[in-house]
Amino acid sequence: MNTPTRRDLLRGSGALLGASALAACAPAADCPDPALGFQPRAAASFWDPRGWFRHDTVDAARVGEGAIRAQIQGAWVELPLAALPDRFVSWSFEERIIKLGEIARKGFDTRDLDGPHNACVATYGGVDANSFTSLNTAYKGMGFMPAPEGLADAVADLQAKAEIMARAGLSQMARMSRALEVLEDLYRQPDLFDRRRHVSLELFATPEFTTHTFANMLANPVASCSFLAFPAFELRCVPQLLHPDDPGLSESERLAIAWTNGVHDLAHGGGDGSRRITCIYHVVEIYDDSPSAGGRGTRLR
Numbered sequence: 061m062n063t064p065t066r067r068d069l070l071r072g073s074g075a076l077l078g079a080s081a082l083a084a085c086a087p088a089a090d091c092p093d094p095a096l097g098f099q100p101r102a103a104a105s106f107w108d109p110r111g112w113f114r115h116d117t118v119d120a121a122r123v124g125e126g127a128i129r130a131q132i133q134g135a136w137v138e139l140p141l142a143a144l145p146d147r148f149v150s151w152s153f154e155e156r157i158i159k160l161g162e163i164a165r166k167g168f169d170t171r172d173l174d175g176p177h178n179a180c181v182a183t184y185g186g187v188d189a190n191s192f193t194s195l196n197t198a199y200k201g202m203g204f205m206p207a208p209e210g211l212a213d214a215v216a217d218l219q220a221k222a223e224i225m226a227r228a229g230l231s232q233m234a235r236m237s238r239a240l241e242v243l244e245d246l247y248r249q250p251d252l253f254d255r256r257r258h259v260s261l262e263l264f265a266t267p268e269f270t271t272h273t274f275a276n277m278l279a280n281p282v283a284s285c286s287f288l289a290f291p292a293f294e295l296r297c298v299p300q301l302l303h304p305d306d307p308g309l310s311e312s313e314r315l316a317i318a319w320t321n322g323v324h325d326l327a328h329g330g331g332d333g334s335r336r337i338t339c340i341y342h343v344v345e346i347y348d349d350s351p352s353a354g355g356r357g358t359r360l361r
Contacts, residue, residue, distance in 0.1 A: 098134040100194075100279040102187045103270040111267065112305040118281050120300055120313075120342070124208065126256075128342045130281045130298045133185065139298065139344045142361035143255040148293050148346065152176040152204075153247045155289070160240050160247070173199050174288040179258075179295070183273050185280025196272035200260045202285065202341070203323060204253040211315045214252065218242075218322045232329070239326045255343075258285070259320045262301060262337035277301055283341060292349040297341040304335035316340055 106113040119129035122138070129138045155176045179202045184195045206214035221242055225235055246252070265274035277283065277299045285295040302309060304317050317338045324336075348355040 098185070098280075100134075100185055100187050103265075103275040103278050104267070106278050107267045110305075112303040112307075113267075113278075113301075114303070114306055114308060115278060115281070115301040117278065118298060118300040120340075123256075123342065128298045128300075128344070132282055133280060141256045142343050142346055144295075144343060144346060145360050147291070147348075147360070149250050149253075149255065151289075151291065151293070153250050156247045157244055160244050164237065164240050176287055176289065177201055177203065179260075179285040179287055181260075181273060182284040182286070183276035183280070183282065183299075185282065186272070186275030186278065188272060188275065194272070194276055196276060198271070198273045200273075200285075200339075201324070202258050202260045203320075205257055205259045205316060205319055205340070206252050207254045208312060210252060211312065211319065215315050215318045215322065218319065218326070222322065222326055235329075242326060243323075257343060258295065258297070258341040259316060260339045260341065261320055261324055262339055265337060274301070277339070285341060286349065290350060291355060292351075294347040294349050295341065295343050296345040296347070297343050300340045300342060302338045302340065304337070 101117075106115065108114070117131035119136075122129065123141065126141050127138050128141060129136060131137075159175055159177065178199045180197050181200045182195070182197045184193075186194050188194045205211070225238055230238065262271070262274055265271045278301065281298050281300065283297045283299045285297060287293050302313050302317055304314075304321075309317075317335055320338045321335050343361075345359060346361040348358045348360055350356070
């Protein structure tokens with residue numbers, strides 16, 4: 061009797077994993093041999109010597125048509141985007157407005173992780189030589205981004221308001237009060253925002269230091285984002301990391317970076333003018349994980 065080799069086992073598992081996905085590969089040269097299994101790339105391989113990286117395992121060229129391509133576990137797949145339902149949007153903005161009121165009364169508490177702003181983001185698949193698994197969770201401050209047709213105007217408006225506040229010489233308390241008013245006004249305009257995406261910042265990754273989330277997203281762009289709240293929503297997404305110094309960024313990607321950094325700086329005291337790595341979470345599936353009837357892992361989109 062012939063004993064199966066490791067390559068035989070990998071061939072079988074790889075074929076099962078990639079059989080349907082490989083049909084979506086384009087060009088064919090990009091497609092890995094399923095017999096070899098998933099070979100994650102080290103995060104360092106994505107960095108350019110000039111100090112920026114490009115997330116080339118995600119292709120957002122067809123986002124305007126409602127689709128995102130990603131190299132998931134080594135195989136290119138194209139996934140349809142899903143729009144966040146009214147239930148999620150109403151919950152998110154209503155709770156954000158309530159949270160702004162609490163901040164106005166009590167100030168910021170960085171230990172406060174419940175609600176729609178802080179998602180627990182689960183990722184896997186990157187290189188982690190120090191652990192037996194790449195599976196990781198991390199809380200990320202997260203929010204909406206304006207719809208594409210209004211993004212440029214929204215960024216210009218946000219920057220103009222930030223500049224006026226900076227020139228006014230406001231006290232810290234007065235500046236925070238004004239910033240909260242600007243955010244509340246935005247949260248009362250849900251139709252301004254894109255329902256197919258959320259955005260966040262990657263504050264810590266550098267060429268010399270790789271966070272677990274960063275390594276996982278680069279090598280295997282899959283994320284599950286859960287909110288500590290009731291109802292308990294979960295977003296399954298394709299995360300796309302954008303470095304502000306990447307010369308190949310599209311105009312819409314540059315605007316996404318400007319918007320996400322601008323909102324962060326507005327809420328956190330004005331910032332220092334630096335541009336940080338931005339992550340766009342392209343929403344593919346939405347679930348209600350509430351432990352009650354109608355939830356319990358029910359897929360909404």
